[in-house]
Amino acid sequence: xxxxDEYVPPKIWEWDKESGGRFAKTNRPIAGPTxxxxxxxxxxxxxxxxxxxxxxxxxxxxxxxxxxxxxxDAEYDAWLIKIGDGEQFGSGFVDVNPNSKIPALxxxxxxxxxxxxxxxxxxxxxxxxxxxxxxxDSTRAECLSxxxxxxxxxxxxxxxxxxxYAYAPWKMxxxxxxxxxxxxxxxxxxxxxLADNEYLAGKDYTIADIATWPWYGxxxxxxxxxxxxxxxxxxxxxxVRWADQLNERPAVKRGRMVNRTYxxxxxxxxxxxxxxxxxxxxxxxxEPSGE
Numbered sequence: 452x453x454x455x456d457e458y459v460p461p462k463i464w465e466w467d468k469e470s471g472g473r474f475a476k477t478n479r480p481i482a483g484p485t486x487x488x489x490x491x492x493x494x495x496x497x498x499x500x501x502x503x504x505x506x507x508x509x510x511x512x513x514x515x516x517x518x519x520x521x522x523x524d525a526e527y528d529a530w531l532i533k534i535g536d537g538e539q540f541g542s543g544f545v546d547v548n549p550n551s552k553i554p555a556l557x558x559x560x561x562x563x564x565x566x567x568x569x570x571x572x573x574x575x576x577x578x579x580x581x582x583x584x585x586x587x588d589s590t591r592a593e594c595l596s597x598x599x600x601x602x603x604x605x606x607x608x609x610x611x612x613x614x615x616y617a618y619a620p621w622k623m624x625x626x627x628x629x630x631x632x633x634x635x636x637x638x639x640x641x642x643x644x645l646a647d648n649e650y651l652a653g654k655d656y657t658i659a660d661i662a663t664w665p666w667y668g669x670x671x672x673x674x675x676x677x678x679x680x681x682x683x684x685x686x687x688x689x690x691v692r693w694a695d696q697l698n699e700r701p702a703v704k705r706g707r708m709v710n711r712t713y714x715x716x717x718x719x720x721x722x723x724x725x726x727x728x729x730x731x732x733x734x735x736x737x738e739p740s741g742e
C-alpha cells in the first residue's frame with residue numbers, strides 16, 4: 452500500500468479550515484441554525500422537507516406506496532431543501548430536525564403537529580399509522596432487524612466509501628480500500644439473505660426493503676458513485692434480482708423522482724404537491740442507464 456505523507460494529529464483539534472471535498476461548505480462542528488427562515492406549509496396532512504438522496508427517497512417511496520394502496524390520508528407536500536446551499540440550517544428546518552439533515556417531516560393531522568426526523572423513524576411511524584408494510588406477525592422482528600441494519604450500515608457505504616471514492620478532495624488508498632471492503636461485505640450479507648427470501652423480511656415487501664433499496668438497490672444497479680465496475684456489483688446476483696424487481700414498482704419509480712435535482716430532466720420532480728405533478732414526466736420511458 453502506498454504510504455502518503457504522514458499526518459500527525461494535533462493534541463487539540465480545532466476547526467480552522469474547510470475539510471475539502473464536495474460538501475465542505477456545509478460541514479461544521481456545531482449545531483443549530485445559521486439563519487432565520489420559515490418553512491413553507493402546503494395543504495396536505497404531511498409536509499416533507501427533503502432532497503432526492505437515498506435517505507430522502509426512502510420516505511417519498513413510502514408515501515407513494517401508501518397512496519398506491521389507497522391511503523388518501525397519506526397525501527403529502529414535498530418541499531425541496533438544497534443542502535448545498537445550507538438550507539438545512541434555516542431556523543424552521545432546525546425546529547423540525549435539530550440534526551440538520553434531510554429528510555424532515557411534519558404530520559399536520561395531529562394536534563399539536565408531530566415532528567419526525569431520521570428516515571427510519573419516519574418509516575416506522577407511517578407504517579404503524581396506516582397499518583402497512585410492517586408485519587404484525589412473527590416476521591415483524593425480522594423486518595425491524597433489517598431496517599436497523601440498513602440504518603447502521605449505510606453510513607459506511609455513503610459517508611465512508613461514497614465520500615472517499617467520489618467526493619473527497621483527493622484519492623486516498625487506505626480509506627477507499629477500507630470502505631470498499633466493508634461495502635462488499637455488506638452486499639454479501641444482503642446477497643446471502645436474498646438467496647432464500649424474495650424480500651428482506653421474507654415473502655412480503657416491507658419498510659426494510661423501502662429503506663434499503665435507495666442505497667443498496669441503486670448501488671447494485673450502478674446508480675451510486677459510478678462504482679459498479681470498481682465494486683463488481685454484478686457478482687451479487689440475488690441483490691441485483693431484488694434491486695431490479697423493486698425498481699419496477701410504480702411507487703418506487705415515483706418516489707425516486709421526488710425532490711431529485713440531478714440526472715435526466717424527465718427523472719426530476721423538484722417538488723411534489725399533487726399526484727398530477729408526475730403527469731408531465733416520462734420516468735417509465737427512461738432507459739435504465741438514462742440517469
